[in-house]
Amino acid sequence: NIFDFGMIGLGVMGRNFLLNMADNGFSVIGFDKDAAKNTALEGSATPGTTVKGVSELSQMISLLKRPRNVMMLVPAGQPVDDVIASLLPLLEKGDVIIDGGNSHYTDTLRRVKYLREKEIHFMGIGVSGGEEGARRGPSIMPGGDLAAYENVRPMLEAVAAKVDGTPCVAYLGKEGAGHYVKMVHNGIEYAIMQLISESYAILKAAGLSNQQLHETFKTWNEGKLKSFLVEITADIFLQKDDKTDAHLVDVISDKAGSKGTGKWTSQDSMELPVAVPVIDTAVAMRTLSGYKDERIKAAALYSTTTAAQIVPTQELIDKVYDGLYFATILSYAQGLAMLFQASKDLQMDIPLPEVVSVWRGGCIIRASLLPVFVNAYKQNPELSNILLNQEVAELVKSAEGNTRALIAHAAQAGIPAAGLMSSLAYFDAYRSERMPTNLIQAQRDYFGAHTYQRIDIPGTFHTEWGQQ
Ligand code: 6PG
Numbered sequence: 001n002i003f004d005f006g007m008i009g010l011g012v013m014g015r016n017f018l019l020n021m022a023d024n025g026f027s028v029i030g031f032d033k034d035a036a037k038n039t040a041l042e043g044s045a046t047p048g049t050t051v052k053g054v055s056e057l058s059q060m061i062s063l064l065k066r067p068r069n070v071m072m073l074v075p076a077g078q079p080v081d082d083v084i085a086s087l088l089p090l091l092e093k094g095d096v097i098i099d100g101g102n103s104h105y106t107d108t109l110r111r112v113k114y115l116r117e118k119e120i121h122f123m124g125i126g127v128s129g130g131e132e133g134a135r136r137g138p139s140i141m142p143g144g145d146l147a148a149y150e151n152v153r154p155m156l157e158a159v160a161a162k163v164d165g166t167p168c169v170a171y172l173g174k175e176g177a178g179h180y181v182k183m184v185h186n187g188i189e190y191a192i193m194q195l196i197s198e199s200y201a202i203l204k205a206a207g208l209s210n211q212q213l214h215e216t217f218k219t220w221n222e223g224k225l226k227s228f229l230v231e232i233t234a235d236i237f238l239q240k241d242d243k244t245d246a247h248l249v250d251v252i253s254d255k256a257g258s259k260g261t262g263k264w265t266s267q268d269s270m271e272l273p274v275a276v277p278v279i280d281t282a283v284a285m286r287t288l289s290g291y292k293d294e295r296i297k298a299a300a301l302y303s304t305t306t307a308a309q310i311v312p313t314q315e316l317i318d319k320v321y322d323g324l325y326f327a328t329i330l331s332y333a334q335g336l337a338m339l340f341q342a343s344k345d346l347q348m349d350i351p352l353p354e355v356v357s358v359w360r361g362g363c364i365i366r367a368s369l370l371p372v373f374v375n376a377y378k379q380n381p382e383l384s385n386i387l388l389n390q391e392v393a394e395l396v397k398s399a400e401g402n403t404r405a406l407i408a409h410a411a412q413a414g415i416p417a418a419g420l421m422s423s424l425a426y427f428d429a430y431r432s433e434r435m436p437t438n439l440i441q442a443q444r445d446y447f448g449a450h451t452y453q454r455i456d457i458p459g460t461f462h463t464e465w466g467q468q
Pocket residue numbers: 102127128129130186189257258259260261262363364
């Protein structure tokens with residue numbers, strides 16, 4: 001029994017994760033039915049490291065040190081249950097199974113309970129950073145059994161991305177917490193991607209070329225918007241097509257795909273409930289992008305001659321810069337508020353200071369903003385919404401005026417900017433001491449005797465409306 005760690009599923013993510021672990025001094029073994037993937041794993045190992053690929057699951061299990069640490073990186077859903085079923089006859093009490101895919105946390109909860117009865121530890125772990133992250137250092141979001149985590153902790157810390165020498169991995173809570181945090185990470189990822197695409201739409205409408213878009217995003221990535229998503233966006237505008245002489249971005253279909261994590265974030269936010277409208281909007285816009293045929297008809301039917309022109313001035317670019325910054329902060333605020341609530345309501349004990357710390361490096365939503373949030377939670381680990389932190393408030397206020405101006409431009413020019421608009425609408429509601437929802441209460445009581453509370457007298461009231 002010589003191997004420290006086993007992996008099931010040797011797609012690019014599984015292979016890269018193992019190679020990363022081997023580079024950090026651990027002996028690793030992978031299983032894939034496809035022999036070509038085993039060869040690819042061994043063939044890409046760094047000389048001097050201990051890496052083996054096998055096409056018999058029982059062989060892999062028999063070669064692992066005890067208690068065994070077995071991770072799977074397979075598609076979410078039934079494949080995870082199938083892997084568990086095939087592992088069960090081979091494992092022993094105390095062994096650890098890790099699901100590193102994007103599983104829904106309720107599935108993880110079910111599996112944790114099922115395997116606990118068999119005295120096998122099951123951990124749901126969020127892994128972010130794509131192929132390159134898995135190879136060079138992902139952000140890792142583990143949840144579940146704390147004892148099992150302590151077992152695998154040295155290995156996870158070794159492979160994780162490092163920020164100022166600190167590994168981007170920490171125990172993020174009980175039961176399904178790891179997958180819950182990863183789901184919300186992806187919800188924020190959807191929101192920021194939507195906001196960047198709206199910023200692109202506005203700048204493109206103003207006439208910026210791909211070269212100018214590249215330069216703009218590149219400059220932004222050197223300032224307060226510095227982040228992985230802004231960085232790759234700058235790169236994307238440079239990429240030439242290898243089939244035509246166009247820029248690749250211009251020949252890519254506008255129908256956006258999705259695998260479910262953004263939708264789950266919205267669905268689960270409504271279950272709690274917590275308001276995450278920028279994430280909801282991002283999910284809706286991906287759905288709307290699929291209505292291609294209808295959009296073509298509607299474009300002809302509603303083509304407008306009244307839309308204002310947008311002019312490519314530095315002033316406009318600055319407004320987009322601030323608008324994107326403002327709405328990005330609002331996206332994190334909504335996602336983190338969701339984690340705050342879910343941690344309590346679902347008894348997951350998610351430590352928010354650790355979550356934002358883990359997100360500083362390796363993951364898709366890493367950004368220079370994250371240390372600001374780390375500070376906010378250092379000051380108050382029980383912060384229900386980062387918008388209530390003084391430093392965050394200053395950053396939001398500094399971009400507020402330009403955000404309002406930008407949204408007015410977009411509305412007048414007829415450019416869809418639902419994410420930006422939604423972030424401002426949330427902000428304006430959130431900072432309202434009194435919302436107009438008193439009227440909704442009155443209406444509910446009027447037509448359905450749903451009752452209401454008063455601002456001056458305690459208790460519950462009902463009125464026979466319209467009988468004066
Ligand atoms: C990550 C990503 C990763 C994946 C998403 C994409 O953190 O590395 O989130 O998990 O890219 O699942 O999701 P969609 O296909 O739904 O856009």
